[in-house]
Amino acid sequence: MTFDTSITGSTASEIEHLITWLASFGGSGEGGVTRFLYSKPWLEAQHALKEKMTDWGMEAYFDDSGNLFGRIAGTKNMSGAILTGSHIDTVTNGGRFDGAYGILASLIAVKQLRDAYGAPKTSIEVVSMCEEEGSRFPLTFWGSGNLTGLFDCGKAPAVYDRDGVSIEGAMKRCGFGKGRYRKPFRHDAKCFIELHIEQGGILEASGRQIGIVTDIVGQRRYTIILKGESNHAGTTPMNMRKDAVAMMSLCISCLMKKAKAADPFLTATVGQLEAKPNVPNVIPGEAVFSLDLRHHNETVLDQFSEDLFADFAKLSEESGVQISVQQTTDVKPVKMDPELTRLSKQSAENINVSYREMISGAGHDAQIFGRHCPTSLLFVPSRNGVSHSPEEWTKPEDLISGIKVLSNLLYTLAYE
Structure with missing residues (x-):
């Protein structure tokens, strides 16, 4: 048949x-x-x-x-x-x-x-x-x-x-x-x-x-928490600030640059952002963003995330804004x-x-x-x-x- x-x-x-x-x-x-x-x-x-x-x-x-x-x-x-x-x-x-x-x-x-x-x-x-x-x-x-x-x-x-x-x-x-x-x-x-x-x-x-x-692909999701200092928007000089949102923008810029230069099958996405206290005239003292990383090779995910978070640590040291990384998902x-x-x-x-x-x-x-x-x-x-x-x-x-x-x-x- x-x-x-x-x-x-x-x-x-x-x-x-x-x-x-x-x-x-x-x-x-x-x-x-x-x-x-x-x-x-x-x-x-x-x-x-x-x-x-x-x-x-x-x-x-x-x-x-x-x-x-x-x-x-x-x-x-x-x-x-x-x-x-x-x-x-x-x-x-x-x-x-x-x-x-x-x-x-x-x-x-x-x-x-x-x-x-x-x-x-x-x-x-x-x-x-x-x-x-x-x-x-x-x-x-x-x-x-x-x-x-x-x-x-x-x-x-x-x-x-x-x-x-x-x-x-x-x-x-x-x-x-x-x-x-x-x-x-x-x-x-x-x-x-x-x-x-x-x-x-x-x-x-x-x-x-x-x-x-x-x-x-494997999927890894992280919550990135940045803690600086809230302060007055008009009285705090730029060189004295610990601005969590400014630090978040540096992290995201670093992330996207590295992802575009990495393996062509790797994807990196920031889909959720939050700033506190989230008002116009206060320097944000805390910021949170999500990170979604995907690739079909776990070694690539390991190396990329290790390098990325090392860069985040350097940015944190230079700015005085603390960074913590919490992994929420790890699908192989x-x-x-x-x-x-x-x-x-x-x-x-x-x-x-x-x-x-x-x-x-x-x-x-x-x-x-x-x-x-x-x-x-x-x-x-x-x-x-x-x-x-x-x-x-x-x-x-x-x-x-x-x-x-x-x-x-x-x-x-x-x-x-």
């Missing part, structure tokens, strides 16, 4: 209809979607997907954290399952494609394979993971983290949303976390395949239809499975879909699975690189290309 390219006959209207349908759960009225973990729109969307899975002939079930699965049982290799899918949650007023496309594309691909070839040799499960974004609670990857052992929904961390609701309380209000469903941890995952929009402009600019990710880089990368390229070549290898600068559930089982991450282009926005959009023909490559890859893994 060989793969018949004619079975990947999804139409643009089919995938567009499904994306519009899923976006109706939490639709913002501005073309975007707000679907937070354990919210009413989230719960409605998960149950609607469960019904869709059942209607399409899958065994649909939840785990106790709220991850949803649609299973097509295998006929021979009974000891494990191929997982494919993405996350159901969104950022505030986010796009319709982020996460959702990966779930819906997986559903279409698995349905087409089952309709054309019957049951696979190895079980395939489409997963709609309960959370990835960290939009409601101050943690990310709750869904994939429960599946891979990073988290345990039976011992939920003490984190709260802006209304003071704990993640445990919100989970239980939705009926999860009570032992009613099977435990989330998956010791039987043979591999995980995630299809996602790129959320950047590199793939679109290249003119290629598919991005095959080789590495997902993850390499995608080389054999799955090879098979992904082969799948694209089999159906004449153009592709390029890529490094993902954004975190994805594949980053969590990549430490747990063989994992592959595939991208389709994002128009103008826009994501996390109602303007998020991907051409229908690119959406179809993604489904075709995914179908071919799943056929290779589950049917051959």
Whole structure:
């Protein structure tokens, strides 16, 4: 039995209809979607997907954290399952494609394979993971983290949303976390395949239809706190000041200069700034800024951060403004499975879909699975690189290309 390219006959209207349908759960009225973990729109969307899975002939079930699965049982290799899918949650007023496309594309691909070839040799499960974004609670990857052992929904961390609701309380209000469903941890995952929009402009600019990710960057986040002296803006000479904001500007200028001269794949971002007392006629005595560093090689991150903070220390000594650095996040880089990368390229070549290898600068559930089982991450282009926005959009023909490559890859893994 060989793969018949004619079975990947999804139409643009089919995938567009499904994306519009899923976006109706939490639709913002501005073309975007707000679907937070354990919210009413989230719960409605998960149950609607469960019904869709059942209607399409899958065994649909939840785990106790709220991850949803649609299973097509295998006929021979009974000891494990191929997982494919993405996350159901969104950022505030986010796009319709982020996460959702990966779930819906997986559903279409698995349905087409089952309709054309019957049951696979190895079980395939489409997963709609309960959370990835960290939009409601101050943690990310709750869904994939429960599946891979990073988290345990039976011992939920003490984190709260802006209304003071704990993640445990919100989970239980939705009926999860009570032992009613099977435990989330998956010791039987043979591999995980995630299809996602790129959320950047590199793939679109290249003119290629598919991005095959080789590495997902590590992420380090820091809070930089500068303490000087507050004083009168009109009576304190410039050479006698310990201005925390002036020092912050020197640090940021140093940072950006070093980052531009460093490895071309390294990114450095200052996204949050705060000054105290934050009034026009007082020299700020304290300033705080965030720093986000990313690269796919941990050695590069180590060296860059070490050199940078040594420069910060010199600036502090020269100015008299104290600097402290607090690390808040340390996510390790993850390499995608080389054999799955090879098979992904082969799948694209089999159906004449153009592709390029890529490094993902954004975190994805594949980053969590990549430490747990063989994992592959595939991208389709994002128009103008826009994501996390109602303007998020991907051409229908690119959406179809993604489904075709995914179908071919799943056929290779589950049917051959």
